[in-house]
Amino acid sequence: HLRRSCFVRRLKADVLPQLPAKRQVVVPVSLENEREYRLAERDVVAWLREQPLDLSELESKVAAALRAERxxxxxxxxxLAARGKLGPALAWIHDFLESDEALVVFAGHREVQELVLERFPDALHILGRDSIAQREAAVQAFQDPDGPPLIVCSTRAAGQGITLTRASNVAFLDLDWTPAVHDQAEDRCHRIGQHDAVTAWYLLAAQTIDETMIELIARKRGIVGAVTDGREVATEALVESVVRELRGQPPRRRLKSVA
Incomplete structure (x- = not known):
């Protein structure tokens, strides 16, 4: 009867204590489309301020439409942020590869994925357009010590069910709304067979929605962990947290670009 209403959660650190450590590092980068982004953000913030903050009192269809538009x-x-930071991000990838270490690059936007492959034509890839056979061949080639050192992956398409332990470094070029997606992507390298500490590099555009979202993701990670560990957590809806932040005067941001 107990198993019908609860479950036992076992942490990876408890089950696999021999697994090396994993850490996340934020790399703030500059925007190359600063003016375009600022104008767009100003318009979005103005629109958000015109809408009711609490949608719970609205008629359900109206509330659903507003949530979708938000x-x-x-x-x-x-x-816009992903496009604007791509130049500095590509330079960062180039510099990293000079170290002769393997690197897994994750991106959610197809435009970003294709532009990275255009810049690094010898890179392997696991994207939504790839067949199962193509994905398996890419994994096998990447895991070969003599294979290409760079693989470009769709955050969603390559986030589960594959092993990329040749690399101990993972880079994210954009952010997903769901922390578990990032956790799963990081764990393509942080799994059995990995002998080195894993670093997940988050290349974020400073002073943009990237910065707001990484705080959101950290908060979501904490909430998910707290809930599944049995600790009570009360929090407002998380997308609404971003809306609240952007509606601020001005949004609170601290990152300064270093690349």
């Missing part, structure tokens, strides 16, 4: 507006800012 998400569309926020995703448009995400795409």
């Amino acid at each position: 998400l569309a507006q926020l995703n448009a800012l995400k795409r």
